[in-house]
Amino acid sequence: MATKQGSKSRISGLISYSRKPAAKSPSSSTTSSTKHFLENSMDGQSSPASSSARSKPQYFYSESVNLDTERSKENVTVTVRFRPLSPREIRQGEEIAWYADGETIVRNEHNPSIAYAYDRVFGPTTTTRHVYDVAAQHVVNGAMEGINGTIFAYGVTSSGKTHTMHGDQRSPGIIPLAVKDAFSIIQETPNREFLLRVSYLEIYNEIVNDLLNPAGQNLRIREDAQVLAYQLFTVFLYDYTLLFFSVLTSNTDTTILMAITFTFVLIPGYN
């Protein structure tokens, strides 16, 4: 019998946000994709991927949605990724309590009447490359055209956030895939100039630490459109290799991170 904790910890979520700067798109607005959910709770059980974006238990009622169609209407998409049970979890006899039913529904193994809908649900065999292609690449492409974008992973400890966002050499995460795409687009756009600026921070127990600068601990947050935190280290990226050098040599204990923010700022120039 799966423990509730065991089943919850296999699920992480990805929120993608893409919005044109107000000056360029006065009609654009920040909307969320929560319209596929009902507000009423039947038993008060938490969603398997509950977050601030889904603070209440909500119950599925809609037909499956096409992410591509929805993406054109919505600025925010919420996706869910299941990771496989680890060998240790299998040894301990943990079982799957939540599972992906098709591409948009998460269902409860023990109570079929409980189901939640998301913009997209990725099962345990899905590759990070596929997650990136479906849920993140459009944000990167938009950023290269001047549209502000955020890709945010959330989930309890050991749910797979680092695996999805950071990855490793064998299975690169969303961050290296995004920067690689950014460089490909830069190469394919010789008539424009780009400036790629990177900072990398963690928020752990509400303390902000700079992951590119070991001296940058307990930084103060700034409410500034341009800068996230005081004295946050910024590097200018000239090629893709430098990104790997910066990230892989950073002083990161991923097992204790509550949140990592990796920001790259693109400043397109015009000839």
Ligand SMILES: Nc1ncnc2c1ncn2[C@@H]1O[C@H](COP(=O)(O)OP(=O)(O)OP(=O)(O)O)[C@@H](O)[C@H]1O
């Ligand atoms: N999709 C996946 N496929 C295979 N293994 C995965 C997958 N997602 C995560 N894992 C493995 O599960 C373990 C926990 O994942 P990870 O470290 O990414 O979790 P986390 O959410 O970042 O945890 P924490 O918040 O504690 O840092 C790791 O050993 C990771 O390699």
